[in-house]
Amino acid sequence: MSTVQEHLDIFPFDTPPVVLTRREALLLGDPVPSTVQAPEPSPVEAIHYAPRYSEQKGPQRNVYESPYLRIERHSMAHGRQRFYHRNTGADEISYQVDGQRLLMTELGSVDLVPGEFVRLPNGVAHDNYGRQDIHLLLYVSEPAAELLPARRTSAHREQPFPEWQPAVVNEMVSRDLAGPGQYLVLAPADERLLLDQALNDPRRLAVLDPGDEAAGACWIYRSTHVWIGRMRRPASDGRVYQRHLNADEVQYQVSGRRTLVTQRGCLEIEPGDFVRIPQGVAFTSIHHEPCEYLMLASRHEIPQSAQGTRQGSRLDAAALERLRAR
Structure with a gap:
């Protein structure tokens, strides 16, 4: 009977794991x-949304939600949401999955491409202009700290995109994690004045990207x-298990395929x-x-908010060895 290693860790991961x-x-x-x-026990469950833009994009999706974290999946064809x-x-952290997106804020504007993260500090007004875009939004209840240096930062723009014209637009203010039913105020605002706030505020948005050279686990943001x-990883034989003694983990597959093996079943995972x-x-x-x-x-x-796509099933030790030998 084969043996494996298990790493027992404790959030916030500031001590080495116990290895068994x-x-x-x-x-x-x-x-x-x-x-x-x-x-x-309930089996592990995958939730799938297409990782590449299509015209049948559907509405925004709330995927997971707790009092401390909400995860959404968004898609935009060609245009903006037309309110701030x-x-x-x-804090609102976004990850660009596909296409391009312009983020316009009081702290400057910045273009985002796949693989990039950016954090909006709590209280900063923002709008998006997407171009065949898919992105994830991660709302975190406590301030999040960047753990990597910025690849680039936002900047004030006189004209954020070519067809932009100064206008009066709506500004929405929301409470808590900004979910459905948490809107407080919707009122008109002068967009030119709002974006020109970047001329007076020295803060800037930091675009983060671990880059192709970073292998293994790379933490990018940390909050309470x-x-x-x-x-x-280039490959894994799955002989090292991990167990968080006091934390849930959500994973989102960006590229490649793998077999996720857990004590709640096994799943074939795809982008x-x-x-x-x-x-x-x-x-x-x-x-x-x-x-x-x-x-x-x-x-x-x-807790999971979205409908699951498929559930995990058990694989015995012999089946796992066959997977490793492929």
Whole structure:
């Protein structure tokens, strides 16, 4: 019976993990008969949205939501939302999945391309101009700190995009994590004056990108309750498991395919998939090609808001060895 390693870690990951040796078949197996009756575990579940832009984009999607974190998936054809949004209870971090997007704010404007992150501090008004765009929005209840140097920053623009004309537009103010039912005020504002605020405010938005050279786990943002990062590996035989003793983890597949192996079942993961691994559940991945995914570790449970696409099923130790030998 093959053995594997398991790394036990504790959020906020500021101490080295405890490394254990496990018999894999037992790690993934049924409990032995006992008078202790554990609750029936729910299998891990994938939520899939197309990772490339199409005209059948659909509305924005709330994927996961807790009092500390909300994850949304958005798509824009060619144009803007035509109102400015001002959070009053969350930093807003975005990740560009596909296409291009212009982010216009009181702290300057900046163009975003796939693979880039940017954080909007709480209270900053902003609008988007998308061009066959898909992006993720991550609303974090506590201020988030950047853990990487900026690739570039926002800047004031006299004309944010070629067809732009000064106008009176609406400004929406929302509370908490800016979800449905959390809107406070909708009122007109002079867009020229709003964007010219960047001439008086020295703060700028920082665009972050770990780059192709960064392999393994790379943490990008950190807050009191949530860490956000990226995992990139050329291949993995899945012989090292990880278990967060006090945190949920949501993963979003950016590129490559892998088999996610957990104590709640196994799933074939492809680009555009979200998956949540609950607190206390051991997991690993097997893949023979380069693979990249985002990881969001939360000190608190992250309930699922969207309809799942498929559920995990059990693979025995022999099936896992066959996967590794491919």
